[in-house]
Amino acid sequence: MKRADLQAIVASGFGDRGAARYVFVRARAGSTPEEVRAELAARALPHVVSIESNKPHAFAQLAFGPGGLRAIGLDDEELDTFPREFVQGMAHPERARVNGDRVDEWHLGRGGLDVLIAVFAGSDGAALALERAMLDGARHLERACEPLVASRLPDQTEHFGFRDGVSQPSILGVHGDPRGPERPVPTGEFVMGYENVYGQLPAAPSLSPARGVGLPESRVSPGRRDLGDGGAYLVLRKLEQDVFAWRAWLREASRPLAGYVADPEAYLGAKVVGRWASGAPLVTCPRADDPAHATKNDFDYDLDLSGLACPRGAHIRRTNPRGALPPSPPRSRAAVETRRLVRRGRPYGPPAGDAPDGEARGLVFVCLCANLARQFEFVQQTWVEGVKFDGGWSEDDPLVGARRAGADRFTIPRDPVRYAPRGLPRFVTARGGGYFFLPGMDRLRWLLGARG
Ligand code: HEM
Structure with missing residues (x-):
C-alpha cells in the first residue's frame, strides 16, 4: 500500500498533539478557481502531512465540501461522480431526516461548508500561529466562520467525564498490529482505491479524460480518470x-x-x-x-x-x-x-465546573469512512x-x-x-x-x- 499517499489523520488522531483547530474556509467573492487553487497550494498544502511524513510541531489536514470543490474548479458533472449524500450536504433536508437533525438548531454549516483546514499542534499558540500563517493576508481565501477550537480535558475524557477514543478499528495496511483479537478491517472500508469488506473497490469520484489530464485511469469508472485513490470521506459534527x-x-x-x-x-x-x-x-x-x-x-x-x-x-x-x-x-x-x-473527534469548550456557567461545550465529532450512507x-x-x-x-x-x-x-x-x-x-x-x-x-x- 502507498502509505505516503494517505493524509495522516487516516492513521492517527494525533493524541500527542494537545491542540487542534478546525478552520472553515471559503473563496473570497470574485476569486477565480485558478487563484483559489494557487493560494491553497502555496499557503496550506506545504503544511499537510501524510502518514509517512515526519510531523512538525504544527501541521494541517485538508478536506473539501462540495462548495470547496466547485471553488477550485470542479463542475457539476464532476461533482455528480461523488456520492449523493456528499453532494447534497449534511444540511440538506433529506440528509437531516436520515441523521435525525433539526437544522434550525444549527450554528455551523447551514449553508454548507466549503473547505476544512484542520490544524494540529503541540500547543494552542502554535496551532493559532499556523492558522494565521495560512490565512492572514490571504487574497482569495477567507474564514467562513469562527474556527472550532478543541479543548484540553484530563485523561482523554469527553465533557461527560468518560474516557473517549478507546475503541478504533485497525485498518489493514495502515496500522501495524491489530489492536485486539478483531481482524483488521479491509482498507477500502476507509480509503478509496483499496478493497473493502466485499472484496470490491469503493465507488470513487472521477473526471473525463479531457479534464483529468495527468490522472491515472479510474479502476471503478471505465474510461474516466481517478480522483479517489488514497481519499476518504470525513464527517464533522458539532455536538453540544x-x-x-x-x-x-x-x-x-x-x-x-x-x-x-x-x-x-x-x-x-x-x-x-x-x-x-x-x-x-x-x-x-x-x-x-x-x-x-x-x-x-x-x-x-x-x-x-x-x-x-x-x-x-x-x-x-x-x-x-x-x-x-x-x-x-x-x-x-x-x-x-x-x-x-474511524473516530477522530475532540472536545470543544471549557471544562464544566460545579455550577452551570452558560458556556457552550461539546464534542467536535469527526469520523472517516469510504461510504457515507453505508x-x-x-x-x-x-x-x-x-x-x-x-x-x-x-x-x-x-x-x-x-x-x-x-x-x-x-x-x-x-x-x-x-x-x-x-x-x-x-x-x-x-x-x-x-x-x-x-x-x-x-x-x-x-x-x-x-x-x-
Ligand atoms: C457528544 C457526543 C458523544 C459522546 C460524548 C460520545 C462518547 C463516547 C464514549 C465515552 C465512548 C467510549 C470510549 C471509546 O470506546 O472510545 C464512545 C465510543 C464510541 N462512539 Fe461515541 N460519543 C458521542 C457521539 C457519537 C456519535 C454521534 C457516534 C456515531 C454516529 C459515536 C460512535 C461511537 C463509536 C463507534 C464508539 C466505539 C464503540 C466501540 O467500538 O466499542 N459516538 N463514545
Missing part, C-alpha cells in the same frame, strides 16, 4: 453537550438504585455508556470500575447477549454491536464490519437514533440520542434489579456540521496544481 442536565439526571435517576449498588451515579453512567469513566468496559468489569481495564477493547457481547453486563441500548453497544445482533455472533460480527467508523449515516440513523434497536422499544441512544417521537427511555436488565427510567432529557444537540472529501496526497496535489 449539556453537562449539567446529564449530571442532574444521573443524580435523580440513580436514586432508586441506592442500596442495590455501591455507587449509583457511577453505575448508571456506566450503563448508559457501556464503559466506566476510566474506560473499563462493562463486559469485563460488570460490577465496578477498574482502571487497569481502561483501554481494553478485546471483548465481545456473545456471553452477554441479554445485556446483563452491558445494556443492549448502551452507547458503545449501539455504535459497535460486535457479536450482539441476531441471528448469531459470527453473522453479527460480519454485518457490523461493514459499519465501522457507514456513518447507517450508524447514526439505525443504531444511534433507531428506536427499536436490538429489540428495544421507544429508546434511542441514551447518551447522544435526539429523543425524537417519545423515544426517552433506557432499559437496564436485571443486574441486580431491572431498571428502566423514562423521560430521559436530551443531553446532546447537533449544532451543525458537514461532509468533506479528504483527498489522497497525490490527488490533492493534482487538484491544487496540475489542472490547466
